[in-house]
Structure formats: C-alpha cells, structure tokens
Amino acid sequence: MKKTILSLIAIAACCSDAAAQKPADLNKAVVNVVTYDANGYVLRSAYGFLIGENGEAVAPYQTFNGAARAEIIDWKGQQAQVKRIAGASSAYDLIRFTTDIPQKKLVTLTPATAPAAKDADMMLAFYTTDKKALPQNVSITAADLYNDHYYYETTAANEDRFVGCPLLNAEGKVVALVQKNVLKDATTACAIDISFATELTINAQSAFSSDLNNVNIAKQLPVNDEESAFSYTYMLLHSQIDSAIVMTTCQDFIGLYPENTKILNERATYYAARGNYAAADADLKSAIALGGQNVSDCLYTQSVLMYNKMLVTDTANDPWPEWTLDTALKAAEEAYNAAPQPVYLLQQGQILFSMQQYAEAYEKFMAVNASEIANAQSFFYAANALERAEGDNTAIIALLDSAVAHLKTPYDSDAAPYIFARAQHLANAGEHRKATADYNEYEKIIGPKNLTAYFYYLRMQAEMGSRMYQQALDDVHTAITRSTNDEEKADYLLEQALLQLRVNLLDEAIASCNDIFALKDDMADAYKICGIAYGEKKNKGKMMEMFTKAQELGAENIEELLEKYK
Numbered sequence: 001m002k003k004t005i006l007s008l009i010a011i012a013a014c015c016s017d018a019a020a021q022k023p024a025d026l027n028k029a030v031v032n033v034v035t036y037d038a039n040g041y042v043l044r045s046a047y048g049f050l051i052g053e054n055g056e057a058v059a060p061y062q063t064f065n066g067a068a069r070a071e072i073i074d075w076k077g078q079q080a081q082v083k084r085i086a087g088a089s090s091a092y093d094l095i096r097f098t099t100d101i102p103q104k105k106l107v108t109l110t111p112a113t114a115p116a117a118k119d120a121d122m123m124l125a126f127y128t129t130d131k132k133a134l135p136q137n138v139s140i141t142a143a144d145l146y147n148d149h150y151y152y153e154t155t156a157a158n159e160d161r162f163v164g165c166p167l168l169n170a171e172g173k174v175v176a177l178v179q180k181n182v183l184k185d186a187t188t189a190c191a192i193d194i195s196f197a198t199e200l201t202i203n204a205q206s207a208f209s210s211d212l213n214n215v216n217i218a219k220q221l222p223v224n225d226e227e228s229a230f231s232y233t234y235m236l237l238h239s240q241i242d243s244a245i246v247m248t249t250c251q252d253f254i255g256l257y258p259e260n261t262k263i264l265n266e267r268a269t270y271y272a273a274r275g276n277y278a279a280a281d282a283d284l285k286s287a288i289a290l291g292g293q294n295v296s297d298c299l300y301t302q303s304v305l306m307y308n309k310m311l312v313t314d315t316a317n318d319p320w321p322e323w324t325l326d327t328a329l330k331a332a333e334e335a336y337n338a339a340p341q342p343v344y345l346l347q348q349g350q351i352l353f354s355m356q357q358y359a360e361a362y363e364k365f366m367a368v369n370a371s372e373i374a375n376a377q378s379f380f381y382a383a384n385a386l387e388r389a390e391g392d393n394t395a396i397i398a399l400l401d402s403a404v405a406h407l408k409t410p411y412d413s414d415a416a417p418y419i420f421a422r423a424q425h426l427a428n429a430g431e432h433r434k435a436t437a438d439y440n441e442y443e444k445i446i447g448p449k450n451l452t453a454y455f456y457y458l459r460m461q462a463e464m465g466s467r468m469y470q471q472a473l474d475d476v477h478t479a480i481t482r483s484t485n486d487e488e489k490a491d492y493l494l495e496q497a498l499l500q501l502r503v504n505l506l507d508e509a510i511a512s513c514n515d516i517f518a519l520k521d522d523m524a525d526a527y528k529i530c531g532i533a534y535g536e537k538k539n540k541g542k543m544m545e546m547f548t549k550a551q552e553l554g555a556e557n558i559e560e561l562l563e564k565y566k
Contacts, residue, residue, distance in 0.1 A: 023135055024134060026109070026166075026168060027127070027133055028074070028107040029109045030047060030049045030075070030128075031049060031057060031073060032045065033045065033047060033048045033059045033071075033072050034070065034071055034073065035063055035064055035067035035069070036067060036068060036069040040069075043066060044063045047059070047126070047161070047162075047163065048072070048164045049109055049125065049164075049165065049166045049174070049177075050101070050108040051110070051197075052108060052111075053108070054098060055100060056086065057098075058095065058096050058097075058177060058197040059164050060177075060179070061088055061089060061090050061093045061094055061095040063095070064088070064217070065214050066215075066216070067216065067217060072101065075127070078101070078102070080101035081099065082097050082099055083099055083100055084097065084252075085202075085215055085217050085218070087199075087201050088200060089211055090214075092192060092197075093192075094192065094197045094200060095215070096198070109125075109166055109173070111198050112168075112169055112174060115149075115150045115175065116167075116175045116176070117143060118140055118141065119139060119141075120139060120169070121137065121138075121139050122138050122139060122154070122168060122169060123138070123167075123172070124136040124154075124162060124166075124167055125166050125168060126161060126165050135168065138154050139154065139155050140152050140153070149196055150176070151191075151192055152176050152193075153181075154178070154190065154191055156188060156189040156191075157189065158186050162178050163180050164178065165178045167191045175193070175194060176194055178190070179191060179192055203222050203228055204228045204231035204232045208235070213241060216242055218245045218248040218249060219232075220252075221233070221253060226256075229253055229256065230257075232249075233250060233253045234263075236249050237267060237270045238266075250267050259290065261290050261294045261298055264298070265283075265284070265297060265298055265301045268280040268284045268287070268301060268302075271283065275319060277309060281320065281322065284301065284302045284305070288302070296335045296339035296344070297335075299332070302331040303328045303331035303332040307328040307347070307351055307354070309323050310324065310328065310354070325354055328351050329352065329355070332351060335347075342368050343368075343373060345367050345368050346368045346378060349361045349362075349364030349368065349385070350381070353384070353385055358388040359389045362385035362386050362389055365378055365379075365381045365382035365385055368381075374406070375406050376404070376418055379399050379403035380400070382399050383399035383400050383403065386399065393425060393428060394429065397422065400418065400421055403418045404419060404422060411444075416442055416446055419438050419441050420438070423436075423458075424458070427458070430465070432463070432464075432466040436466055439455070439462060440459075442455075443455070443459075453482040453483050453484070453488065453492060456475040456478040456479040457479045457495065460476045463475060472499055473496070473500070473503075476492060476499060479492040480492045480493055486519045486520065487520075489519060490520050493512050493515050493526075494512075494516060494523065494525055497526065497530070497533075498529055501529055501532060501533055501536075504536075506537050509529060510533045513529055513530035523553075524555040525555065527547070527549040528558070531550060532561065534546060540565070543565060547561060
C-alpha cells in the first residue's frame with residue numbers, strides 16, 4: 001500500500017495542471033459539518049469538503065434536514081458559518097452550500113472533468129488535524145452509469161468517518177463523494193459522482209422544493225439571472241416559508257438588483273399582510289422615489305394596500321393612520337395619471353364605493369365597462385353602485401344582464417352572486433317568471449342542501465307572481481322545514497296559510513293556522529286567516545271565534561270581513 005501511495009504522489013507531483021493539489025494538502029479541504037435545530041441544540045455532525053470558490057462546500061443532505069443553522073470546522077479548528085444553501089437533493093443525499101470561511105490560504109478542491117473507471121486507483125481524503133497526514137489509497141471496484149453520471153463501489157471502509165469525504169483522482173481532483181453502503185453486513189463504502197452535487201442549483205421553481213424547504217437556512221438566489229432571482233423571491237414572499245428566510249432572500253435580491261422596484265412592491269404586500277404597515281409604507285415610498293417604468297404599479301400597489309387596510313381597520317384603534325381611503329384614492333389617481341390603465345379606474349371605483357360616493361363610483365365602473373378589461377365583476381360593481389345611488393331598476397337589470405353574459409357556462413359557484421342579485425331585481429320589477437328562472441339556476445349552482453329557508457321564501461313569492469301555485473306551495477313547505485326557530489317557523493306557516501287560502505285549500509289553511517297556534521297564540525293575522533277560511537266553509541261559529549280573537553289582538557278590517565260573511 002505504501003508503494004501505491006508513493007506512486008500516486010509521484011503522479012500528482014509530475015502533473016502540469018496548475019489546479020492540481022499536493023496530496024499532503026488534500027485532507028485540509030475536508031471539514032467537519034455541524035448542524036443545529038431552531039433552539040440551538042446540535043442536530044447532527046458529519047463531514048464534507050470545500051469545493052470551487054468563495055467557501056463553497058458539499059456534504060450529505062441528511063446532515064442538514066431540519067436544520068436552522070450550520071457551521072463548518074476546518075482542519076485547524078477554524079469555525080465558519082454556513083451562509084446560503086446552493087442546491088439540495090434528498091434522493092442523492094447531497095447538499096451544496098456557501099460559507100463565510102476566510103479565503104486566505106484556503107484549500108479547496110476542483111471537480112474532475114472525467115469519471116473514474118473500474119479498477120482505477122484513487123485517493124480518499126478525510127478529516128484530520130494532522131497537517132502531514134496523507135489521503136488513504138482506495139480503488140474503484142464498480143462504476144455504474146445512471147442519468148449520465150456514475151455510482152461507484154469502492155474499497156474504502158464503510159465507516160462514518162469517511163462518509164461525505166472526497167474521492168480524488170491522481171491529479172487531486174474530486175471524482176465522487178463517499179456515501180454509506182446500506183447493504184446488510186457491507187464492509188466497503190459507495191461513492192456518488194461529484195457531478196450530481198455540482199449540478200444542484202436554485203431556480204425559480206426551487207421555492208416549492210420540499211428538499212430545500214426542509215432546511216431552514218436561507219437559500220442562494222439563482223445566479224446571473226435577474227428574472228429567475230425575482231421569480232424565486234416572489235414565490236417565497238407568497239409562501240409559508242419562515243419569515244427570517246424570506247427577508248434574508250429579499251435583502252440578497254435588493255443587494256444584487258437595487259434598482260428593481262418590483263421586489264419592493266412585493267415585500268410591501270408581504271409586510272402589509274402581517275400588519276407591519278410602517279415597513280410596507282417605507283418600501284412603497286422607496287419604490288416610488290426610484291421612479292422608472294414601474295412607478296404606476298407601485299402607486300397602484302400603494303392604493304390597494306391602503307384600501308385593504310381600511311376594510312379591516314377599526315378607526316378607533318388605527319395602527320397606521322397615515323393610510324386612509326382618501327390617500328388610497330389619491331394613489332389610484334396618480335397611478336392612472338402615470339399610466340392610464342383601466343384597472344386603476346376600477347380601483348378608484350371600489351374606493352369611491354367604500355366612501356359612499358356611489359354616483360362617482362358608478363362613473364368609474366362604467367368607464368371600466370367600456371374598456372378591454374370589462375368583465376362580470378365590473379358590470380356587477382356598476383349595478384351595485386347604481387342601486388346605492390337609487391338609479392333606475394331597469395338600468396340595474398341591464399347591467400346585471402351584462403354581468404351574467406360575461407360568465408362562463410355551465411355556471412359555477414362564482415356565478416351565484418350575480419344570478420341571485422338579478423333574480424331579486426327582476427322580482428322587484430315584476431318579472432316574476434324570469435326571477436323564478438334565475439332562482440332555479442341559483443339553486444342548481446349552490447345545491448338544495450346548502451340553501452336556507454329564506455331562499456325558498458323568496459322563490460315562493462316569485463312563483464306566486466308567476467301563478468305557479470304548486471311550486472310556491474312546495475317552496476313554502478321547504479321554508480317551514482328549514483326554519484331555525486319557532487318565530488321563523490310561525491312566519492312561514494302564516495305565508496303557507498295565506499297561499500292555501502288563496503288557492504282555496506281551506507282545510508289546509510286552517511291546519512296551518514292551528515300549527516301556528518301551537519307555536520304562539522298571539523299572531524293576529526293567523527286568527528284572521530283562519531276566520532276567513534271558516535267563513536268560506538260557512539262555519540259561522542268558528543269564524544266568529546277566530547275573528548273575535550283577531551280583533552282582540554289588533555287585526556284590522558275585521559268589521560268589513562264580518563259584514564262580508566254575515
């Protein structure tokens with residue numbers, strides 16, 4: 001073995017490659033990696049090695065799984081913090097990261113450009129504080145190709161002290177990272193192609209990587225690509241990732257791209273959603289001050305955040321009184337002046353509606369309806385504003401018709417508010433059959449099991465106006481069965497009795513009234529209806545009994561009814 005090591009030393013010494021390392025220095029690139037949990041307790045310890053530039057290193061992924069902090073310790077006992085995760089894969093058990101280790105006289109390894117072959121002689125560097133120690137001599141016993149890379153079997157001992165350490169060729173370049181052989185009774189270790197590690201990166205989609213998100217240490221931004229870096233940071237801001245990591249990523253982005261106001265916009269939204277209006281305000285002011293082509297978007301975001309804050313703020317305990325509906329409206333107007341986009345008019349309309357300036361809000365919504373972004377919602381907004389402004393019901397129905405016309409068919413749950421509102425306005429306009437059709441559509445969308453007694457009462461009235469008496473009787477019965485208390489049930493029983501009387505179901509009307517009396521005995525109209533039913537049946541005794549009780553309870557027109565049935 002001594003002879004083989006000496007031959008490797010001779011090969012390395014003769015190598016003309018400037019990047020080649022002296023065998024005596026190779027161990028110095030191996031570091032001890034220690035990870036900690038959120039409470040500062042040691043989570044795991046393993047080995048890794050420095051590779052490339054700027055204190056970058058690779059190590060087994062499982063060492064970092066669940067970690068909140070990590071550090072490395074080099075052969076001299078010098079400690080350095082892990083700064084950013086640059087890529088991770090639980091499947092390959094590899095993680096790449098950067099550190100703040102001082103660069104002076106730092107020994108780092110270089111990835112090999114070619115794989116190793118079976119039976120190749122290799123050097124295994126390991127962690128040691130002995131600066132004179134030489135790497136171990138090992139060899140490759142198998143090299144299996146997988147996804148254009150290699151898995152190796154080696155003669156290295158299957159011991160924890162070698163897991164995560166580099167396997168090097170004669171030039172001192174890293175060919176693979178040693179991994180534990182998990183086969184039962186295995187005595188020799190495996191190794192994974194270093195290319196698996198060097199190709200690990202962070203991209204925009206990495207925000208959704210469970211492997212990366214299971215490591216609670218900030219990640220490195222996608223390099224040399226502002227759009228990808230923005231997309232990654234944006235996705236973090238709209239995720240449930242730990243806020244400290246999100247803020248660190250934002251600061252990294254701003255440090256790299258200080259003129260990019262879009263990230264200030266997004267961070268302001270993040271702050272506002274968490275009630276930190278002062279920080280949101282500062283970010284927006286900075287973004288607006290920077291100007292540029294995105295200034296109108298910044299003003300729009302400012303308006304939206306101000307408006308949203310006012311929707312949920314108790315004015316008596318306002319956490320940020322600088323933001324009001326007036327300032328929100330001003331920001332929306334400035335956004336439109338900077339770039340006349342119809343969405344900024346829509347924002348103005350919503351604010352004016354909240355300020356109860358309904359006529360002005362209606363004008364803004366109608367301007368939006370004349371633009372290319374007109375949709376069901378904008379017509380619905382206009383209808384609501386016109387209704388609050390006491391506008392013509394026919395014009396309101398026309399707007400609701402336009403709103404419904406912009407909906408996709410078959411209708412889904414999003415269509416329900418539009419159709420229900422139109423049904424009510426149609427009923428008020430005396431268009432009972434059209435109103436009934438809309439109520440039927442609404443029932444289909446929402447589902448009968450999800451509807452209340454009041455819905456069936458409303459549809460019953462529309463059906464009565466359409467002379468659809470059987471349907472009306474069915475609906476009022478459903479309203480009775482869905483009543484939530486005796487008071488409500490008695491009211492719907494009264495409606496049923498009145499309808500039964502109208503269609504000459506006299507016995508049924510009397511039965512409904514008796515059901516009312518069992519719930520409450522002071523409903524004057526119930527005695528009155530019951531008296532009419534008995535009058536129609538020529539039962540003057542019961543009629544007089546009912547009318548007398550109704551009169552005692554304050555019912556009107558009893559004298560006229562007595563005269564009618566005398």
